[in-house]
Structures are given as C-alpha cells and as structure tokens.
Amino acid sequence: MIRRFETFVTAIAQISRCIQKLKSQEMAHFDLKGTHVMCLFHLSQHPEGLTVSQLAQLCDEDKAAVSRAIGELRVRALVSAPDADASGRRYRAAITLTDEGRAVAQQMDRKIIRAVDAAAHGYSEQERAVFYRVLLQIAENLQHECAQKEDADS
Numbered sequence: 001m002i003r004r005f006e007t008f009v010t011a012i013a014q015i016s017r018c019i020q021k022l023k024s025q026e027m028a029h030f031d032l033k034g035t036h037v038m039c040l041f042h043l044s045q046h047p048e049g050l051t052v053s054q055l056a057q058l059c060d061e062d063k064a065a066v067s068r069a070i071g072e073l074r075v076r077a078l079v080s081a082p083d084a085d086a087s088g089r090r091y092r093a094a095i096t097l098t099d100e101g102r103a104v105a106q107q108m109d110r111k112i113i114r115a116v117d118a119a120a121h122g123y124s125e126q127e128r129a130v131f132y133r134v135l136l137q138i139a140e141n142l143q144h145e146c147a148q149k150e151d152a153d154s
Contacts, residue, residue: 026111030104035061035069037108040097043079044105049094070095078104 023034032040038059043050050058056066073079078101082093097105120128 022115026115027108030108032104033069035059035065036073039066039069039073040078040101040105040108041112043095043097044102044109047096049096051092051094053092055095073101077101 023037027037039055042055042058052063052067056063070081074081077098079095080098081095
C-alpha cells in the first residue's frame with residue numbers, strides 16, 4: 001500500500017511539473033503564462049463567451065487570478081471583456097476571444113494536440129480510454145475525500 005502511494009504521488013507530481021514546464025516553454029513564444037493559456041483554451045471552447053466565475057471554475061483557479069489574467073489578455077487585445085459597470089464589477093459579463101485571440105488559441109491548440117499525442121505514445125486508444133476513465137474517477141474520489149475532511153474540520 002505504501003509503495004502504491006509513493007508511486008502515485010511521485011507520478012502525479014512528475015506529470016504536473018512536466019505540464020507546467022511545457023506550458024512555459026511552448027507559450028513563451030506568445031509571452032503567455034499558465035493561467036492565460038487555460039483562459040484562452042476554455043474561451044476557444046466556448047465561443048459564446050464565459051464569465052470570470054465560469055472561467056475560474058473551469059481553470060480551477062480563484063476568481064482574482066482569472067480576473068488579473070483576463071485584464072492582461074484584454075490589454076493585449078486577445079479577449080473582449082465589457083467595461084466595468086457602475087459598481088466596478090465585470091464578473092457577470094461574458095468574455096470572448098477577439099480575432100487575434102482566436103488565432104493565438106488555434107496555434108495553442110496545435111501545440112496542445114502535439115503534447116497530448118506525445119503523452120499517449122505507446123498505448124492504444126482502448127488503453128487511453130480506460131486511463132482517462134480511471135484518472136477521472138481518482139480525481140472525483142479524492143475531491144470527495146477532501147470535501148468530507150473540510151466538512152469534518154468545520
């Protein structure tokens with residue numbers, strides 16, 4: 001059991017570090033950071049636009065970090081976000097990609113596909129399907145466990 005824990009935690013940490021490194025290396029050309037990448041990715045998947053709250057949930061980031069990233073992307077004309085209302089809030093406004101943002105997102109998509117294909121090297125589509133099903137179940141199980149611990153600590 002201890003060996004399985006060590007293997008699992010080490011592998012997940014290695015995967016996470018590699019993903020972060022690839023994001024940094026591949027997106028340096030665009031001068032983008034991880035949060036920018038994830039915002040652009042999710043906005044490209046939702047052409048109708050997303051709110052900061054929706055993006056924060058999809059990116060698994062806090063609203064403040066996503067709001068800062070959107071502000072930076074807006075300055076660079078990669079996203080279109082309405083101006084703040086009289087109360088200074090923009091959270092309910094839909095953010096969309098500009099034409100330039102869509103072009104960058106398409107280039108990012110090609111890099112993402114290459115990285116995912118490289119990660120999938122050496123196993124079949126059936127094995128990939130099983131892997132993702134199991135990975136998602138592990139994530140769900142751990143999230144449930146974390147939520148129970150938080151409830152018990154409250």
